[in-house]
Amino acid sequence: MxxxxxxxxxxxxxxxxxxxxxxxxxxxxxxxxxxxxxxxxxxxxxxxxxxxxCKNCVQLGNNITDLKKVIVELQNDIKTLKSTVLDQQSPNSPASLLEAEKIVQEVAEREKRKCNIIIYGCKEDNVKSNKEQIQLDETVVPKISLHIKC
Structure with a gap:
């Protein structure tokens, strides 16, 4: 034996x-x-x-069972998150429409300002209307042009 x-x-x-x-x-x-x-x-x-x-392997088996449960829960969470993201990315969702509106506004603002000149060191006044801004520009621009050598 x-x-x-x-x-x-x-x-x-x-x-x-x-x-x-x-x-x-x-x-x-x-x-x-x-x-x-x-x-x-x-x-x-x-x-x-x-x-x-043996006791060690039984405990290991219990741990594996617990881990399997956690994995299943995580997989379900991932599915939920994916569907949430896909819903937000659909073209008709409120979040997508709001984002599209922001982009349209940004493009319009850039188009409006495409001919602007930026002059560093010149004080910028806060005016309430376009008319006031035009009047201010008509007084400031000639002063600046006196100092520019063209």
Whole structure:
């Protein structure tokens, strides 16, 4: 008969007085894992359908089950986020229409200002109307043009 070391207590035991974990394949004395000799014989029989799983592998299995649940929850969250993003990107969604309106306003503003001249160092007055701005420009521009050598 061959002997093996028990993974639980480290003692040497005869193979027929041990069971192996069906996951990690470590050997355990039947006394350490509270299994009877009859149960061990059934586990050793290949066609019995019985097997032994050690405490560490059972705990690992529980952790894996918990991780699977977390993964499923995360996958559902991702699906929800994707559908939310797709809804916001649809051409008829309020967010898309608002963004399109902002772009149209920006293009119109750029078109309106395309002929503007920026003069650095010149004080900018806050005026309330276009008419006031034109009157101010008509007084400031001639003064500036006196200082420019063309």
């Amino acid at each position: 061959s002997n093996v070391n028990c993974s639980c207590c480290g003692a040497i035991a005869e193979v027929h007085k041990t069971v192996n974990c069906c996951i990690c394949d470590k050997a355990f004395k039947i006394d350490c894992v509270n299994i009877s000799a009859a149960e061990a014989r059934k586990i050793h029989t290949k066609h019995s359908g019985l097997n032994y799983t």
